[in-house]
Amino acid sequence: MTPELKGYLLLSSVKMIVVFTIIMIGVALLTLMERKVSAWMQNRHGPNRVGWAGLLQPAADGVKNILKEETLPALANRWLFTVAPALSFIPALLLSAVIPFAAPLPLDFDFTLGPLGRFVHHGPMPMVVADLPVGFLFVLAISSLGVYGIALAGWSSNSKYALLGGLRASAQMVSYEVAMGLSLIPVLLMTGDVSFATIVTKQQAGLWYVMPLFLSFFIFTIAGFAETNRLPFDLPEAESELITGYHTEYSAMKFSFFFIAEYANVVTVCAMITTLFFGGWDIPFTDWDRSGGLLPTMVTWLVFFVKVMFWIFVVMWIRWTLPRFRYDQLMALGWKVMMPLALAYIMVMCVAIYVVERLLGVTSPVMGSLILFGLNLVIGFLVFGLLDSGVFIRGSGHRQQQQVLQSRGARAAVAG
Amino acid sequence: MAIGVKVMKRPERQVSYVRATLKGMALTFKHMLEKKVTMQYPEQKSTDADHGLGVYSLSPRWRGTHRMLTDEQGRSKCVACGLCPQICPANCIKLVPGEDEQGHRYPLIYEIDEFRCIFCGYCQEVCPEEAIHVGTHFENSEYSRGRFVYDLERLQSQTHAVSSLWDPSDPKGE
Numbered sequence: 001m002t003p004e005l006k007g008y009l010l011l012s013s014v015k016m017i018v019v020f021t022i023i024m025i026g027v028a029l030l031t032l033m034e035r036k037v038s039a040w041m042q043n044r045h046g047p048n049r050v051g052w053a054g055l056l057q058p059a060a061d062g063v064k065n066i067l068k069e070e071t072l073p074a075l076a077n078r079w080l081f082t083v084a085p086a087l088s089f090i091p092a093l094l095l096s097a098v099i100p101f102a103a104p105l106p107l108d109f110d111f112t113l114g115p116l117g118r119f120v121h122h123g124p125m126p127m128v129v130a131d132l133p134v135g136f137l138f139v140l141a142i143s144s145l146g147v148y149g150i151a152l153a154g155w156s157s158n159s160k161y162a163l164l165g166g167l168r169a170s171a172q173m174v175s176y177e178v179a180m181g182l183s184l185i186p187v188l189l190m191t192g193d194v195s196f197a198t199i200v201t202k203q204q205a206g207l208w209y210v211m212p213l214f215l216s217f218f219i220f221t222i223a224g225f226a227e228t229n230r231l232p233f234d235l236p237e238a239e240s241e242l243i244t245g246y247h248t249e250y251s252a253m254k255f256s257f258f259f260i261a262e263y264a265n266v267v268t269v270c271a272m273i274t275t276l277f278f279g280g281w282d283i284p285f286t287d288w289d290r291s292g293g294l295l296p297t298m299v300t301w302l303v304f305f306v307k308v309m310f311w312i313f314v315v316m317w318i319r320w321t322l323p324r325f326r327y328d329q330l331m332a333l334g335w336k337v338m339m340p341l342a343l344a345y346i347m348v349m350c351v352a353i354y355v356v357e358r359l360l361g362v363t364s365p366v367m368g369s370l371i372l373f374g375l376n377l378v379i380g381f382l383v384f385g386l387l388d389s390g391v392f393i394r395g396s397g398h399r400q401q402q403q404v405l406q407s408r409g410a411r412a413a414v415a416g
Numbered sequence: 417m418a419i420g421v422k423v424m425k426r427p428e429r430q431v432s433y434v435r436a437t438l439k440g441m442a443l444t445f446k447h448m449l450e451k452k453v454t455m456q457y458p459e460q461k462s463t464d465a466d467h468g469l470g471v472y473s474l475s476p477r478w479r480g481t482h483r484m485l486t487d488e489q490g491r492s493k494c495v496a497c498g499l500c501p502q503i504c505p506a507n508c509i510k511l512v513p514g515e516d517e518q519g520h521r522y523p524l525i526y527e528i529d530e531f532r533c534i535f536c537g538y539c540q541e542v543c544p545e546e547a548i549h550v551g552t553h554f555e556n557s558e559y560s561r562g563r564f565v566y567d568l569e570r571l572q573s574q575t576h577a578v579s580s581l582w583d584p585s586d587p588k589g590e
Contacts (some may be wrong), residue, residue, distance in 0.1 A: 037448075042447065043450055043453045045452050317445070318441065320439040321444045322440060382433060388435065
């Protein structure tokens with residue numbers, strides 16, 4: 001092993017441990033945050049007994065779940081039943097490996113560590129566990145693996161509720177995976193690359209992609225909600241119909257693992273929204289964050305954290321605002337609205353980007369983004385205006401009116 | 417239709433769900449800023465004079481565990497007439513009457529089994545001496561079942577406010 005490789009391995013392991021620790025602690029605290037946010041929205045205090053303001057509540061929950069009895073349904077497939085929580089948990093954590101969370105840190109070291117030999121590293125260290133050139137494809141591939149854990153958990157429990165939950169989860173994931181993937185194509189068209197580092201760099205040069213690619217952001221956010229099985233798309237664990245769906249038969253720590261997976265997924269999706277549409281670790285209106293050094297790295301890390309926390313809050317906010325979709329509404333939204341919308345948007349953006357960059361010859365990324373932003377405003381008004389007009393989707397009032405008319409006609413026929 | 421059915425007017429337009437979602441989010445956010453309504457129980461109690469949550473105070477008609485009132489000499493007001501065990505629907509009052517040299521009747525044994533009691537308040541209503549009362553008290557945990565049979569001494573030593581059952585001038589609570 002060359003000293004450079006050793007240095008690389010050392011840095012990677014350190015980053016891995018740091019990111020893994022932060023995600024695990026963060027996920028634990030997110031369970032508390034969820035309960036706090038839900039409580040505040042219902043004019044309650046939320047957990048505030050364990051530790052200061054309830055900060056030790058996750059620890060208490062963890063201890064409780066470890067000490068609880070693990071049950072195994074008599075007719076369950078023992079092996080898959082045990083493996084399923086891990087299968088849903090691992091992809092969620094894997095995704096966090098490719099998301100850049102701070103500005104690259106210039107780092108030079110050259111030292112010898114006893115029998116391990118010499119470690120060398122020169123140049124900027126990307127603040128991401130694995131700076132994959134195909135980061136984007138990796139995310140699409142791994143995020144669809146998460147459904148295996150849920151589907152297998154549902155199937156191996158040998159319970160009808162769990163099975164239905166698993167089935168719903170797989171149908172939902174497959175449906176929304178399509179819209180999610182398609183909604184990100186315009187991002188790739190804008191960037192011309194599939195690596196997250198380039199996506200962030202391009203946004204720093206131009207505008208954050210939420211402006212020129214608003215509809216992409218919109219579709220991606222909704223699909224992200226569906227991918228994480230959060231309300232209003234939490235049909236796989238619909239309490240009122242399916243007890244808790246795929247994890248009905250789980251207890252103790254295995255049950256907690258599904259929760260850890262869910263929150264890890266939320267973190268990942270929020271980090272993706274931040275990276276793809278809100279400039280990642282970029283601080284707007286300044287170039288100082290790209291100057292390199294320890295301070296910019298720390299500050300950009302903080303900025304990234306704040307952005308992700310904001311989106312996590314929005315996810316919780318929506319969860320405690322909206323009721324659950326009906327199953328057919330979910331499928332109709334996925335296949336009849338979001339997928340055609342995403343496809344049409346790809347076409348429009350293809351043409352728009354071609355016109356702006358080739359025909360108009362706009363070279364300034366800010367100018368190009370602004371033109372596309374204007375276009376997006378128009379498309380946004382058109383789409384939401386049309387959806388609201390009641391032509392494509394009719395409100396239940398329409399059906400009601402039809403019924404009234406029909407019954408009137410029937411009565412008139414009887415009277416006549 | 418025999419009975420009036422309220423038919424909701426459902427929307428025909430504005431159905432994209434985005435508008436409704438934003439509206440709902442504004443509502444939930446408004447709730448985040450509002451005053452919390454939870455009573456922080458061990459610190460705040462509904463029997464406290466001022467717990468800052470006026471509407472959640474315990475009703476003066478609350479019927480909790482009993483209290484035996486005493487006269488100036490510290491003796492129980494009970495004259496062992498036997499009306500309360502007579503009227504008690506749960507049969508939870510045990511009364512053994514006694515009589516002193518002057519011919520005053522007093523309870524030798526007066527026990528209420530709070531587990532059998534259904535807290536109807538008839539004993540308070542029927543008592544001619546206003547001796548036995550149900551009280552505004554609800555924290556009754558004990559380490560053994562036996563401790564729930566309250567004897568005379570215990571009934572006399574309780575200090576919580578007694579239930580007013582109802583205001584005679586306003587029996588319906590209007």
